[in-house]
Amino acid sequence: MIQRGNPIPSVGIKLVTASGVEDTTSDAALGQGIVVLFSVPGAFTPTCHLNHLPGFLANADQLRAAGVDKIVCAAANDHHVLKAWAEASNALGKIEFLADGNGDLARALGLDKDFSQSGMGLRYARAAMIIREGVVDAVFVEDAPGVNASGAPAVLMALEAA
Template structure:
């Protein structure tokens, strides 16, 4: 698994933003400024859709006030699904979405897992990345959103600033 001090790998991805979908690399998206990246097992899946993404949307202003330049969500889904999820969640403009269709980024970060019936997915996690280097990583060790939720990330950012 990726560890503190490791650079973000350079993996080809599709980026979904308010301005559209583009081909780019993970290090280009995550490599500048302070970025919060949270990964979910799947767009529209119950916990991801009802608990994880909404927490980041509700706390976007607080995260930015704590020094976050960009909030990014990654999932092993195709760009069409990620765009539909972003639109359905009213998240475009507040969150950027990485479509890691083949799970290459998830595997490169060591945050991949086979979920029964869903295939290879990202594990539920959140990271604080500073200028392309992992500062902190929070991986859920049980179902639900606790360690990787927006409130936990806010607390980590505030503790680092103190």
């Protein structure tokens, strides 16, 4: 699993923003400034949709006040699904979405998790990280169901303590 001090790997992804969808690489999308990346098992899934994403939306201004340049949500969904989720959540313009449909970045980060028993296949583990100029500064991975260690309040506390 990626750790503090590791650079973000370069993997092809689709980035969903308020201006559209662009083909890019993970290191290009996450490599400048202070970035908070949070990963979810799936767009529109109950905990992701009702707890994880809304927490980052509610705390977006506080995260930016703490120095964050960009907030990005990663999921092993295609860009069409992530765009629909971003629109349905009124998140476009506040949060960018990293579509990793094949889970290539999830595997490269060591955040891949097998949800086959639930019929969901390979997904991201629920996690968050603080990235400074393309290098991981902190990683928060949930060790139980729910949103605690990887939620916006925990990330905000870590930023304020730094």
